[in-house]
Amino acid sequence: xxxxxxxxxxxxxxxxxxxxxxxxADADDVLQDAWLRASSTDGIDDLPAWLTTVVxxxxxxxxxxxxxxxxxxxxxxxxxxxxxxxxxxxxxxRTGDAMQVVLDALAPAxxxxxxxxxxxxxxxxxxxxxMGRSGTAVRQLASRARRKVQGMPEPAASQAARAESRRVxxxxxxxxxxxxxGTLLSFLAPDAVLRADLVGQRMGTDPVYEGAAAVAARFxxxxxxxxxTIDGELGAAWIHAGSTQVAFVFHVEAGLLHEVELxxxxxxxxxxxxxxxxxxxxxxxxxx
Numbered sequence: 001x002x003x004x005x006x007x008x009x010x011x012x013x014x015x016x017x018x019x020x021x022x023x024x025a026d027a028d029d030v031l032q033d034a035w036l037r038a039s040s041t042d043g044i045d046d047l048p049a050w051l052t053t054v055v056x057x058x059x060x061x062x063x064x065x066x067x068x069x070x071x072x073x074x075x076x077x078x079x080x081x082x083x084x085x086x087x088x089x090x091x092x093x094r095t096g097d098a099m100q101v102v103l104d105a106l107a108p109a110x111x112x113x114x115x116x117x118x119x120x121x122x123x124x125x126x127x128x129x130x131m132g133r134s135g136t137a138v139r140q141l142a143s144r145a146r147r148k149v150q151g152m153p154e155p156a157a158s159q160a161a162r163a164e165s166r167r168v169x170x171x172x173x174x175x176x177x178x179x180x181x182g183t184l185l186s187f188l189a190p191d192a193v194l195r196a197d198l199v200g201q202r203m204g205t206d207p208v209y210e211g212a213a214a215v216a217a218r219f220x221x222x223x224x225x226x227x228x229t230i231d232g233e234l235g236a237a238w239i240h241a242g243s244t245q246v247a248f249v250f251h252v253e254a255g256l257l258h259e260v261e262l263x264x265x266x267x268x269x270x271x272x273x274x275x276x277x278x279x280x281x282x283x284x285x286x287x288x
Contacts, residue, residue, distance in 0.1 A: 006035050006276045009048055013055045019115045020059040022104060030058045053130045056112055060131075060271035063108035067273075102149050107273060109231045113138050114145035126227060132197065132268030134261050136251045141231065162233075165252035172229055172250070173258060176219040188212035191257040200246065200264035215260060227277045237274055244274050 010031065017027035034054045042049045103111055112131065116122040116140075122130075127138045147154065154162075168187055175183035192207040201207050209215050225236035230249055238246040247269060249261040263269060 003035075005047060006038055009051050012048075016052070016115065016120065017055055017059050018198075019103070019119055020056070020112055021062060026062060028060065030055055033058055049126070049129070052126075056116065056130050057132075057267050057271050060108045060112045063111065063275060064271065067108065075118055106148060107231060108146050109133075109271060109273065110141045110145035110148070112271070113141035114149065117142045118146060118149075122215075129262075130267055131271065132263065134195070134249075134251070134259060136259055137249060137261065144232075145178055161252075164255055165250075166234045168252050168255060168257060169250045170227070171223070172219070173236055176222045177226075179221040181220050183217055184216040187257055188215055189253075189258045192259070194218060194259055194260040194262060196262040197268065198263050199266070200262045203246075203264055205262060205264075215257075229273075229275045229277065231273050235274075237276070239276065243268050244272075245275060247272060 013031060013034065014027055017030045020025065021027050021030065036049060037054055038044070038047075038051065041050075103115070106114065109131070113127055116127045117124065117132065124135050124138050124142070127142075128135045131138055133141075172184060172187045175187070176248070190212050191210075192215045193210045194206040194215045196207055209218050224238050225246075225248060228235055228237045228239075228241055228244075230237070230247055233249070235250055236248040237244045245264065247261075247263045249263065250257055251259040251261075263272070
């Protein structure tokens with residue numbers, strides 16, 4: 001790819017990176033990394049979409065690492081990396097101080113979904129492809145982010161739905177480990193579906209499991225997946241030597257599992273906050 005092609009996309013990509021990261025220096029680093037990847041990649045069919053995906057995932061991964069590093073070093077939430085006065089003035093002009101403070105409070109994936117949809121107007125279908133997540137997932141991420149940006153507490157109905165979702169997922173995973181097919185089926189909607197990404201398919205998983213019977217059979221007797229939280233929601237993951245190999249994201253509605261995402265793409269996994277649940281010592285963050 002020619003530098004001129006990349007330069008044509010640079011203003012748009014810089015604006016996205018700057019708004020997600022909140023740091024001129026970090027945005028520059030992401031753009032440099034994106035250029036290096038693009039220059040060594042052949043056969044890019046849709047360059048703008050490809051670059052949007054790369055830049056967004058690099059930004060979310062950098063935010064996640066920033067937060068993890070800050071918590072490890074200080075035990076408190078991460079603040080954005082400091083920038084020089086000139087860069088800070090430019091950032092304030094482009095994003096607004098108040099908005100940047102609010103964005104800093106969002107989880108990395110929430111921040112990316114909100115910025116792409118609410119700030120830049122990307123449709124959820126495109127954000128789904130960019131983030132490697134289902135449409136349901138990106139809508140939920142953007143909705144949670146929007147509520148936080150507006151300073152609105154989570155409605156009681158949403159809190160109850162979240163608690164019910166956790167109960168269903170916990171019971172479903174317990175039934176899977178115990179090989180209790182009947183219980184698995186009782187927690188699945190008749191039209192439940194499991195979708196695997198391309199990396200998962202190369203590992204031997206079918207692209208789609210349609211219907212409650214197919215999804216239940218896929219999980220029946222599965223003992224390798226550990227309970228985790230994924231971007232704050234209960235899920236499961238295969239973890240080897242401290243590194244997440246596969247993540248399962250569950251979407252519950254009206255007390256039944258309707259959709260499961262099987263994610264094995266390391267670039268997508270790197271954008272997800274995955275925290276293993278340990279009964280004895282509480283949650284601990286797994287490195288990717």
